[in-house]
Amino acid sequence: MSSPALHRLFDARAYDPAPVDSWWEASAPPLAFDTPPLDGAATADVAIVGAGYTGLSAALELVDRHGMDVDVLDAARPGWGASGRNGGFCCFGGTKYDAAGLISAFGRDGARDVMRAKVEAIDMVGERIAEFGLDVEKHGDGEVLFVHREKFVAGAREEAALLRDELGVDAQYWDNARCSEAGLPGDLWHGGLFVPHGFGLHPLKYLRGLAQAAHARGVRIHGGSEVISVREGADGVAVSTRTGEVKARAVLFATNGYLAENLPAWFAGRYMPALSNILVTRPLSQAERAAHGWSGDAICADTRALLHYFRMLPDGRFMFGGRGGTSIDPASVDAMQRRLRHAFERMFPAWADVETTHFWNGFVCLSANRTAFVGRVPNSERCFASLAYWGGGVAMGSWMGTRAGEMIAASLPRNGPARAAAPVPQAFTRATPRFPFAAFRRAGLRLAYALFSARDEWL
Numbered sequence: 001m002s003s004p005a006l007h008r009l010f011d012a013r014a015y016d017p018a019p020v021d022s023w024w025e026a027s028a029p030p031l032a033f034d035t036p037p038l039d040g041a042a043t044a045d046v047a048i049v050g051a052g053y054t055g056l057s058a059a060l061e062l063v064d065r066h067g068m069d070v071d072v073l074d075a076a077r078p079g080w081g082a083s084g085r086n087g088g089f090c091c092f093g094g095t096k097y098d099a100a101g102l103i104s105a106f107g108r109d110g111a112r113d114v115m116r117a118k119v120e121a122i123d124m125v126g127e128r129i130a131e132f133g134l135d136v137e138k139h140g141d142g143e144v145l146f147v148h149r150e151k152f153v154a155g156a157r158e159e160a161a162l163l164r165d166e167l168g169v170d171a172q173y174w175d176n177a178r179c180s181e182a183g184l185p186g187d188l189w190h191g192g193l194f195v196p197h198g199f200g201l202h203p204l205k206y207l208r209g210l211a212q213a214a215h216a217r218g219v220r221i222h223g224g225s226e227v228i229s230v231r232e233g234a235d236g237v238a239v240s241t242r243t244g245e246v247k248a249r250a251v252l253f254a255t256n257g258y259l260a261e262n263l264p265a266w267f268a269g270r271y272m273p274a275l276s277n278i279l280v281t282r283p284l285s286q287a288e289r290a291a292h293g294w295s296g297d298a299i300c301a302d303t304r305a306l307l308h309y310f311r312m313l314p315d316g317r318f319m320f321g322g323r324g325g326t327s328i329d330p331a332s333v334d335a336m337q338r339r340l341r342h343a344f345e346r347m348f349p350a351w352a353d354v355e356t357t358h359f360w361n362g363f364v365c366l367s368a369n370r371t372a373f374v375g376r377v378p379n380s381e382r383c384f385a386s387l388a389y390w391g392g393g394v395a396m397g398s399w400m401g402t403r404a405g406e407m408i409a410a411s412l413p414r415n416g417p418a419r420a421a422a423p424v425p426q427a428f429t430r431a432t433p434r435f436p437f438a439a440f441r442r443a444g445l446r447l448a449y450a451l452f453s454a455r456d457e458w459l
């Protein structure tokens with residue numbers, strides 16, 4: 001259970017380190033090494049809080065390319081957070097803007113930089129998988145965003161044109177016939193926006209592959225090690241758990257939606273954990289798949305404000321996810337499961353009898369400026385953070401974690417070979433603003449969900 005020293009936005013049960021009953025947990029081989037709690041006093045160049053994609057990617061960067069000594073501390077275990085329970089869409093993430101919004105927020109050049117980073121992030125995950133020889137059930141080539149109402153077709157065409165002409169992404173609008181050609185249902189939506197970047201993977205196998213690679217390179221990964229305080233002094237930081245303390249030269253907060261309100265205190269009111277939910281069915285037979293004309297392996301979502309994301313898994317199970325739910329108490333979680341199942345059956349009527357075998361949820365992280373952050377925590381010398389990927393952290397968490405590692409290495413006297421840091425778009429290094437009326441963030445999210453869901457249903 002979460003320490004009383006930490007103030008978090010949701011009930012303690014959301015932070016219970018018990019294993020999550022997900023299909024990924026049921027289908028991934030266990031970690032091949034132990035992750036014992038931190039015990040007593042330790043020293044390191046860098047301490048990393050959180051063993052998800054962000055923390056492990058930063059650790060790999062620091063140890064591999066900068067020769068640093070790294071301790072990773074996780075309150076539960078590697079991949080217990082969103083990195084072990086997400087939809088496995090390695091896709092665009094890190095902002096909540098369409099192409100026009102991105103250009104208006106960051107200017108044309110700034111928006112192009114952001115898109116370049118998004119593409120680079122997806123490619124980087126592909127390269128990592130190949131480099132480490134990971135068996136992560138990688139599949140598909142590109143993502144389709146299905147248009148759920150005919151009146152949004154024009155918008156999808158415009159979005160494809162803006163992405164292509166202004167932002168350097170070769171997007172296309174696919175009509176229903178083209179969707180069918182790709183082995184996707186041609187009759188359930190009004191075509192879709194296709195972007196030729198992104199693929200599906202088994203998120204926990206990818207996470208454990210990163211953890212294994214980090215462990216093999218000498219990174220010390222501690223489970224059961226909730227960090228309850230970080231004290232910054234002139235010569236370093238003291239990062240404390242209930243059973244030990246790491247004295248390090250810098251610390252990275254890689255805690256995304258599981259961040260505590262008071263650690264680091266600067267982030268209070270500047271981030272918002274939001275629940276995302278997933279159901280997985282039993283494997284569908286060939287006849288069942290054919291009933292909706294589904295033979296393709298693309299990753300898919302729809303254009304609803306409260307979007308659904310879905311894909312056929314390589315073994316024929318269907319994965320269906322959606323944002324929603326603002327409480328973690330069992331009655332609310334049950335209600336969310338029923339809503340998600342209802343949405344699945346409504347979207348895929350021919351599969352109404354295909355049972356759900358697994359349902360679970362977890363936190364993504366939102367921010368008031370609709371943009372992820374990586375860099376030094378403002379007002380601090382030695383604390384860094386990388387978070388708020390807006391539900392798209394498979395690629396962006398991996399990429400930003402790597403960038404965070406580079407930034408930390410650049411801030412410390414080098415004890416490894418120098419390596420040029422990759423440029424990070426300015427959009428991602430601006431200090432995250434506070435939410436207006438931050439104390440009421442959960443109530444605000446409830447209201448937003450009610451409005452989005454009415455808009456998706458009726459407008």
Ligand SMILES: Cc1cc2nc3c(=O)[nH]c(=O)nc-3n(C[C@H](O)[C@H](O)[C@H](O)COP(=O)(O)OP(=O)(O)OC[C@H]3O[C@@H](n4cnc5c(N)ncnc54)[C@H](O)[C@@H]3O)c2cc1C
Nearest residue numbers: 050052053054075081082083086087089227362392393394
């Ligand atoms: C249901 C769901 C579906 C999603 N689907 C997708 C998808 O398909 N594609 C996509 O790109 N993204 C998706 N996401 C988002 C993505 O999973 C996250 O953006 C990404 O995993 C964040 O990685 P991370 O390493 O930053 O944080 P996390 O993986 O959340 O890890 C944070 C870790 O920090 C630890 N921690 C927190 N506080 C402390 C502390 N004080 N001391 C020690 N440890 C601490 C936690 O135990 C946790 O393990 C989804 C998320 C969810 C929940």
